[in-house]
Amino acid sequence: MVMEPVSRSMKIPFHKVHTGDEEINAVTEVIKNGWLTMGPKTFAFERAFSDYTGARNSIAVNSCTAALHLSLVAAGVCAGDEVIIPAMTFVATAEVLAYIGAIPVLCDVKKSDVTIDPDKIISCITPRTKAVIPVHYGGSVCDMDSIFHIAQKHNLTIIEDAAHALPSYYKNRMVGTIGHYTCFSFYATKTLSTGEGGMITTDDDYAAERIRILRLHGISREAWNRYAEGGQWAYDVLETGYKYNMTDTQAALGSVQLQKQDKLCEKRENIAAKYDYVFHASSYFLPYKVPDYVRSAHHLYILRLAEDSGLDRDMFINELRNAGIGTSVHYIPLYRFTAFSGYNLSPADFPVSEWIFKRSLSLPIFPDMTDDEIEYVAATAVQTAEKLSGSRI
Numbered sequence: 001m002v003m004e005p006v007s008r009s010m011k012i013p014f015h016k017v018h019t020g021d022e023e024i025n026a027v028t029e030v031i032k033n034g035w036l037t038m039g040p041k042t043f044a045f046e047r048a049f050s051d052y053t054g055a056r057n058s059i060a061v062n063s064c065t066a067a068l069h070l071s072l073v074a075a076g077v078c079a080g081d082e083v084i085i086p087a088m089t090f091v092a093t094a095e096v097l098a099y100i101g102a103i104p105v106l107c108d109v110k111k112s113d114v115t116i117d118p119d120k121i122i123s124c125i126t127p128r129t130k131a132v133i134p135v136h137y138g139g140s141v142c143d144m145d146s147i148f149h150i151a152q153k154h155n156l157t158i159i160e161d162a163a164h165a166l167p168s169y170y171k172n173r174m175v176g177t178i179g180h181y182t183c184f185s186f187y188a189t190k191t192l193s194t195g196e197g198g199m200i201t202t203d204d205d206y207a208a209e210r211i212r213i214l215r216l217h218g219i220s221r222e223a224w225n226r227y228a229e230g231g232q233w234a235y236d237v238l239e240t241g242y243k244y245n246m247t248d249t250q251a252a253l254g255s256v257q258l259q260k261q262d263k264l265c266e267k268r269e270n271i272a273a274k275y276d277y278v279f280h281a282s283s284y285f286l287p288y289k290v291p292d293y294v295r296s297a298h299h300l301y302i303l304r305l306a307e308d309s310g311l312d313r314d315m316f317i318n319e320l321r322n323a324g325i326g327t328s329v330h331y332i333p334l335y336r337f338t339a340f341s342g343y344n345l346s347p348a349d350f351p352v353s354e355w356i357f358k359r360s361l362s363l364p365i366f367p368d369m370t371d372d373e374i375e376y377v378a379a380t381a382v383q384t385a386e387k388l389s390g391s392r393i
């Protein structure tokens with residue numbers, strides 16, 4: 001990429017959803033045929049998701065938060081149990097633990113790719129630990145072999161938060177086929193979007209069936225039919241469940257988006273490569289590095305300001321905003337939130353998370369970015385670094 005002085009000005013949002021006529025037609029068809037809530041389109045989306053990921057069971061729900069909650073219930077995690085999660089994640093990973101009265105135990109992350117640090121998981125384990133929720137940050141994949149090794153030794157369930165990881169691969173295995181449960185998000189900004197939505201994949205047929213029932217009020221029609229002659233109105237409630245089902249409108253959108261995942265991922269990969277080319281050559285920035293055994297979904301592009309650059313992250317973000325570029329920060333570590341103050345957590349206990357938080361920002365990496373836009377973001381970031389560091393002298 002040739003670095004020209006930036007004379008033009010653009011407006012580039014942090015994210016723009018990729019949708020086309022196929023999505024519009026698919027949703028229109030659902031509205032015309034009149035079955036709006038969970039039905040044939042949802043079941044077809046689940047089958048397509050299993051085909052795509054290679055997962056044995058896929059269960060569609062209305063969010064990744066719901067997916068995480070149902071996975072914990074299916075795994076038998078109860079009130080008072082401890083669950084290990086990374087400090088650097090979206091609050092949903094932790095809040096689902098509060099739903100069931102379980103205790104979040106925050107663990108520091110690896111500097112290289114912001115995924116949970118297996119060495120630090122070990123020191124978080126107590127006799128009350130029941131599960132670990134590795135978060136595949138930004139599309140990288142956690143060190144799953146090490147996590148499995150620890151989990152087997154301590155009899156822990158692995159529930160993967162794969163909100164960023166469609167499609168990501170770990171040692172040529174697709175995320176969705178690795179842990180006991182894997183939870184995906186189809187929120188508006190995620191790589192596959194249905195506005196709101198989520199999916200659970202699992203190898204465990206019994207758990208899958210229970211999750212299918214729990215996602216819709218605990219209702220089972222088959223259970224009723226086994227014992228009595230009921231009409232079409234008849235059903236049993238096997239246990240108190242939740243209102244977590246997907247709708248056919250969402251699923252129709254999701255099925256179309258699923259077919260485009262490889263193509264969209266390639267586009268993000270291309271954007272990341274262009275950014276890398278510019279930023280790796282600059283001493284102002286420190287690369288975020290995905291391990292060699294990972295093929296990333298490139299959900300996020302993380303820019304980190306070098307320690308000795310003296311650059312202030314918040315000022316950097318303001319400058320980019322003034323240049324019309326939308327950015328974000330992933331994440332404010334959980335221990336910094338008021339809601340977690342009761343756990344007496346200190347930033348000093350999470351030195352890597354603190355280090356990352358203070359110098360990271362996320363740049364736009366949506367599939368429909370034009371070459372001009374990519375170049376503008378890269379050039380503006382470099383010029384902003386030069387400008388801000390120059391103004392210090």
Ligand SMILES: *Cc1c(COP(=O)(O)O)cnc(C)c1O
Pocket residue numbers: 062063064065066089090092093135161163164184185186187196197198
């Ligand atoms: C987006 C996100 C979630 C929550 O997903 P929803 O579908 O909005 O419930 C959970 N974990 C992580 C890491 C996320 O980024």
